[in-house]
Amino acid sequence: MFGSIEVSSIVQAIATVPEFLWELSLGIWLMVKDFDSAALKMLDKTQM
Numbered sequence: 001m002f003g004s005i006e007v008s009s010i011v012q013a014i015a016t017v018p019e020f021l022w023e024l025s026l027g028i029w030l031m032v033k034d035f036d037s038a039a040l041k042m043l044d045k046t047q048m
Contacts, residue, residue, distance in 0.1 A: 005011050 005015070
C-alpha cells in the first residue's frame, strides 16, 4: 500500500485472489439462490 507493494507483482496477485473469489461467489449466489420469480411478478404488477 502506498508504494510498499509493486504494481503487477506476485504479492498483489496473491492478495487479489480472495477478493476475486468473494465477488465471484457473491454474484453466483445472488443469481442462483436469491432469485425469486414471485417478486418479479409482483414488481410487474405494481408498474402497470
